[in-house]
Structure formats: structure tokens, C-alpha cells
Amino acid sequence: MNVLASPAQLRASFLRWALFMVPLILLIGFAAGQLGGPDTPWFAGLEKPAIYPPPVLFGIVWSILFMLIGLALALVASAWGAHGRGIALIAFAIHFLVTQSWTAVFFGMQDMISALMVLGFGIASLLVAMALVCRVRRAAALLLLPYLAWLCFAGVLNYQFIVSNPDGGAQGANGAETRVEL
Structure with a gap:
């Protein structure tokens, strides 16, 4: 028997998925953020590109983007029976x-070139x-x-960090290296 869901059932399904997806995406983003951050001596020593926004902006933008991502995924997840739902x-x-x-x-790895490749994959995927x-x-x-736009901006910003710091910055987890130029 085929029965179509009522509008109320569809809204309830979306709400359940949203209550699951939004916190999940926020949790994954928060966990990823714990694997490294801008509060390292290495990052502090990097030349910042002119397009580098105020650091407080990153947390605000990512929080908004993670909520939008969670809502987008809830829309897809609640589309029961839709062709291509699972693969999407x-x-x-x-x-x-x-x-x-x-x-x-x-x-974490202080590898700006590999990070740019991750962003390239991220934009394409x-x-x-x-x-x-x-x-x-x-x-x-x-x-x-908006997430696509931010990833594109992040790619440009990452590239600008590479251009502004051709030596890759002072390598090392503790920033205790001393460079001597003759």
C-alpha cells in the first residue's frame, strides 16, 4: 500500500532530522577544530595576507555555516523515497x-600546500x-x-598564506627553532 505522508508528517520528519543533523555537524566541526588552531607560535609567526579577516569572524562564520549544512542535510535525509537520497x-x-x-x-602538520590540496578536493567534492x-x-x-563560497575564500586565503610565507614559516610544534641567515 502506498500512502503519501501528510504535510505535518513531513515537517515532523524534517524537524527530527534537523535536531539530529545540526548538532552532529556542529560536533564534527568542533572536533576537527580541536586538532589544531591558530594559537600556535608557528601561525603567530606567519605573515598574514591582506585578506585575512579578524580571527573572531571564523568562529561566527563556521557556526552559521554548520547550521546551514545541518539544515540542508536534514532536508535531504527527510526526503524518504527520493531517488538519489542515499548517494547524496x-x-x-x-x-x-x-x-x-x-x-x-x-x-597541526603546518603544511600549507597539502592544506590547499585538501581545500581543492573540498571544493570539487x-x-x-x-x-x-x-x-x-x-x-x-x-x-x-554560502558554504561553497566560504570554501572558495578559504582556498584563496590559504594560497595567499603560501605566497606571503614562501619558506612555510618557522617549522616545529613549539616554535623554539632559531633561524640564522648569513
């Missing part, structure tokens, strides 16, 4: 988990995921547009 969620999950490694690569998400729920793909 899997593609986004792979994208998101790999992209969240950027913090560990950039700040997000475009694929957004195309799959759009087939399920167009509104969900639209909710991901």
Missing part, C-alpha cells in the same frame, strides 16, 4: 569528513555533492551555497 548523503559525508581534516593539516543534493532537494543545494 554519502557523497556529502565523504566530502565533509575529508574537508574537516584541513585544520589538522594546516595548523562539494560541487559533486551539491549536484547530487540538488536532485533530491533544490532548497538544500541552495543552503550549501
Whole structure:
């Protein structure tokens, strides 16, 4: 027997998924942020590009983006029976988990070039995921547009850090190295 869900049931399904997805995305983002951060001697010693925004902005922007991502995923997850729902969620999950490694690569490993490659993968895989998400729920793909814009900005910013610091900055976890130039 095929029975269509009522609008109230559809809203309830979306709300349940949103109450799961938004905290999950925030938790993954928070956990990734714990793998490294800008409060290291290495990062403090880097030349900051002109487009580097105030540090407080990063927490605000990421919190908003994580909420939008969670809502977008809730829209897709609540689309029971939609063709391509599962593959869209899997593609986004792979994208998101790999992209969240950027913090560990950039700040933890202090490898700006590999971090730029992570962002390149992130942008490309997000475009694929957004195309799959759009087939399920167009509104969900639209909710991901600010995230795509921010990843593109992050890529440009990461590249500018490489250009501004061609030597990669003072390497080392404790920043105790001394460089002597003759």
C-alpha cells in the first residue's frame, strides 16, 4: 500500500532530522577544530595576507555555516523515497569528513600546500555533492551555497598564506627553532 505522508508528517520528519543533523555537524566541526588552531607560535609567526579577516569572524562564520549544512542535510535525509537520497548523503559525508581534516593539516602538520590540496578536493567534492543534493532537494543545494563560497575564500586565503610565507614559516610544534641567515 502506498500512502503519501501528510504535510505535518513531513515537517515532523524534517524537524527530527534537523535536531539530529545540526548538532552532529556542529560536533564534527568542533572536533576537527580541536586538532589544531591558530594559537600556535608557528601561525603567530606567519605573515598574514591582506585578506585575512579578524580571527573572531571564523568562529561566527563556521557556526552559521554548520547550521546551514545541518539544515540542508536534514532536508535531504527527510526526503524518504527520493531517488538519489542515499548517494547524496554519502557523497556529502565523504566530502565533509575529508574537508574537516584541513585544520589538522594546516595548523597541526603546518603544511600549507597539502592544506590547499585538501581545500581543492573540498571544493570539487562539494560541487559533486551539491549536484547530487540538488536532485533530491533544490532548497538544500541552495543552503550549501554560502558554504561553497566560504570554501572558495578559504582556498584563496590559504594560497595567499603560501605566497606571503614562501619558506612555510618557522617549522616545529613549539616554535623554539632559531633561524640564522648569513
